[in-house]
Amino acid sequence: MFKIFAENNNARIGVLKTKHGEIKTPFFMPVATKATVKALTPEDLTRCGVKAVITNALHLFLRPGLEVIEAHGGVHKFMRFNGVVFTDSGGFQMIRKGFFQGVEEKGIKIRSPYDGNKYLITPEISKEIQRRIESDVAMTLDYCAEYPVSYEEAERGVELTTKWAKRFLRSEDKQLNFGIVQGSVYEDLRERSAKDLANMDFDGYGIGGLSIGEPKEVMHRMIDIVINHLPEEKPRYLMGVGSPLEIVKAVMQGVDIFDSVFPTRNGRHGTAITSQGLINLRKSNYRNDLKPIDKECSCYTCENFTRSYIHHLFREKEILGMHLLSLHNVCFMIKFMERVRDEIEQGNIEKFKKEVEGIYGNHLSR
Ligand SMILES: [Zn+2]
Incomplete structure (x- = not known):
């Protein structure tokens, strides 16, 4: 599934194998929440060299509904994109305004903002939704605390995320499954969450609940702690981070995969x-x-x-x-990641980071 070819300090070059082809890591995915990268056609994406996108299982489940996607023969045919498709479970959205109705041991209760229907999204249901969408990589149902959050609430998030991860993994299938590490900005909780998930047989690990308002130094400290407790040989995916400087810094900490609305929203x-x-x-x-x-x-x-x-x-x-x-912005990020991989291969990533810091250091980084 994942092979590492070269390393430069903690930065690494690898290849992630999926049903829809292989992708060299580290890579960046544009966000296609509602099965479209806003304002771009699949042909635009292919021309820019986009190999993967991430869509949102919760959104697609609510609209257009799974039967519509199944009638097309899966999400790739629905959106006419032949690369790798990740699905986020939507755990992040579920506990936010407009969806959230409460959380219990079984799962997250939500209300559709479209028709007012209520659902209990359990890890089993989230897995089933992502299986029926037919994405290549499914993300576990996680409980992603907002920032800032009390220790008790963050701890509850970690405990639920671990329990749900076990249930999420139960079914047999051909999708790759990624766990998601939570724990807000609490070091011991981040460590606990990473260790819990590292003990389960995931194909890769998301680092969630970051880049949501905490200071950048705190984010990078949490990444270090988490990566220390994740298995070397599995890919690590920092969710929601996509500015050039934060990417290079995280790559140097050992992150392999990124996604963000940064290029499209700015565009x-x-x-x-x-x-x-x-x-x-x-x-x-x-x-x-x-x-x-x-x-x-x-x-x-x-x-x-x-x-x-x-x-x-x-x-x-x-x-x-x-x-x-x-x-332009999406093409730029794809080219930027090519450069990042070249610099790792040539052992120059440290020098490259200084250059990137000089260029983007003074700009907002989200
Ligand atoms: Zn351009």
């Missing part, structure tokens, strides 16, 4: 990720700027359009602006 709001840092193309200083967004980028947007044109599209609220900028 819809006028912010470009470039090799010189983040730039806001809405600003009036781009009105007459005839350069491409990034002269080092070879994406469709940079090959064909000026900053001035993108600026104009955003000023006019034209949807093409969102498309072109999302496309």
